[in-house]
Amino acid sequence: GENVEQHPSTLSVQEGDSAVIKCTYSDSASNYFPWYKQELGKGPQLIIDIRSNVGEKKDQRIAVTLNKTAKHFSLHITETQPEDSAVYFCAASNKRISSGSARQLTFGSGTQLTVLP
Amino acid sequence: DTAVSQTPKYLVTQMGNDKSIKCEQNLGHDTMYWYKQDSKKFLKIMFSYNNKELIINETVPNRFSPKSPDKAHLNLHINSLELGDSAVYFCASSQHQQRYRYYYEQYFGPGTRLTVT
Numbered sequence: 001g002e003n004v005e006q007h008p009s010t011l012s013v014q015e016g017d018s019a020v021i022k023c024t025y026s027d028s029a030s031n032y033f034p035w036y037k038q039e040l041g042k043g044p045q046l047i048i049d050i051r052s053n054v055g056e057k058k059d060q061r062i063a064v065t066l067n068k069t070a071k072h073f074s075l076h077i078t079e080t081q082p083e084d085s086a087v088y089f090c091a092a093s094n095k096r097i098s099s100g101s102a103r104q105l106t107f108g109s110g111t112q113l114t115v116l117p
Numbered sequence: 118d119t120a121v122s123q124t125p126k127y128l129v130t131q132m133g134n135d136k137s138i139k140c141e142q143n144l145g146h147d148t149m150y151w152y153k154q155d156s157k158k159f160l161k162i163m164f165s166y167n168n169k170e171l172i173i174n175e176t177v178p179n180r181f182s183p184k185s186p187d188k189a190h191l192n193l194h195i196n197s198l199e200l201g202d203s204a205v206y207f208c209a210s211s212q213h214q215q216r217y218r219y220y221y222e223q224y225f226g227p228g229t230r231l232t233v234t
Contacts, residue, residue: 032221043121043207043225044160085159093221103171103221107160 002027004092006108013080013114021111023090024072030094032103033066033073038087038110047088048075080115087112120144121226123208129232130198138193138229140208148172149191150184150209157170160207166191198233205230 003026013019024052025033031052036044050057050064050073057064061080066073077084087110123141130136142149150173151163152220165173180196191208208226 034221034223035139036225041227043209043227045225046222049221089160100170104162105223106162110158110160 002030002092002094004090004106004108006090006111007043008111009109010114011110012116015080015082017078017080019075019080019084019113019115021075021088021090021113022072023074023092023108024070025092025106026071027092027094028068028071030092032093033064033065034091034093034105035062035075035088036091036107038089044089047113080098080113082117083113085113085115100114121208121210121224123206123226123229125229126227127230127232129234131234132198132200134198135194135196136231137195137197138206138208138231140191140226142189142208142210142224142226144210144212144224146210146224147188148211148214149185149188149190150211151193152209152225154205154207154228157226160223164191164193170195195231198231200233203233205229 006023034049034064035047037047038044048062048064050066061078063076089110090108091105093105124139148167150165154159154160163177164183169185182194185191205228207228209223211223
């Protein structure tokens with residue numbers, strides 16, 4: 001099955017600096033890579049995703065890059081703000097459970113991002 | 118509000134008891150999931166239902182039994198609760214096919230914190 005490794009487990013940055021979180025995956029058949037943000041006491045929320053036919057995607061201060069050859073993908077947050085503080089999860093999906101149906105996500109272990117004011 | 122909702126938010130019970138967690142989504146999605154998040158924040162899929170059909174059933178003790186009375190509801194019943202069942206349980210939903218397009222985003226509920234004493 002798929003195995004996703006995420007680093008670092010904790011990350012502290014000064015407000016305004018950039019933050020980078022990296023993930024590697026094991027199954028070359030994986031083709032969908034979402035990033036979720038989980039705030040304290042809440043469920044994870046999708047912030048950006050990328051599919052394997054794209055190398056980079058950007059949405060305002062957030063960007064994700066994908067290197068299929070090396071099987072790794074990264075989340076970049078620029079101009080960090082205190083409200084960016086949360087746990088961030090990467091995930092990879094390689095399995096279409098049934099035709100036209102769900103995809104199974106394998107999550108990384110999470111990164112606790114703290115943005116210091 | 119359109120969302121994924123779970124009840125209860127907190128559940129404290131003793132070993133050996135049987136308990137249920139309820140999940141409802143009003144997003145019109147066709148697929149629902151149960152995830153378990155342990156004390157180290159690791160998120161792992163437990164079950165998934167598509168149009169009331171069980172399509173993912175990971176290695177989970179058979180004390181856990183999901184039930185989907187309709188597309189909008191997926192409940193989780195746990196028999197003979199054990200200390201190791203203490204975790205946060207998240208329900209999620211997604212819509213994975215609309216005509217010829219596939220959508221992968223999973224929407225998570227707020228979680229149910231289960232504590233077994």
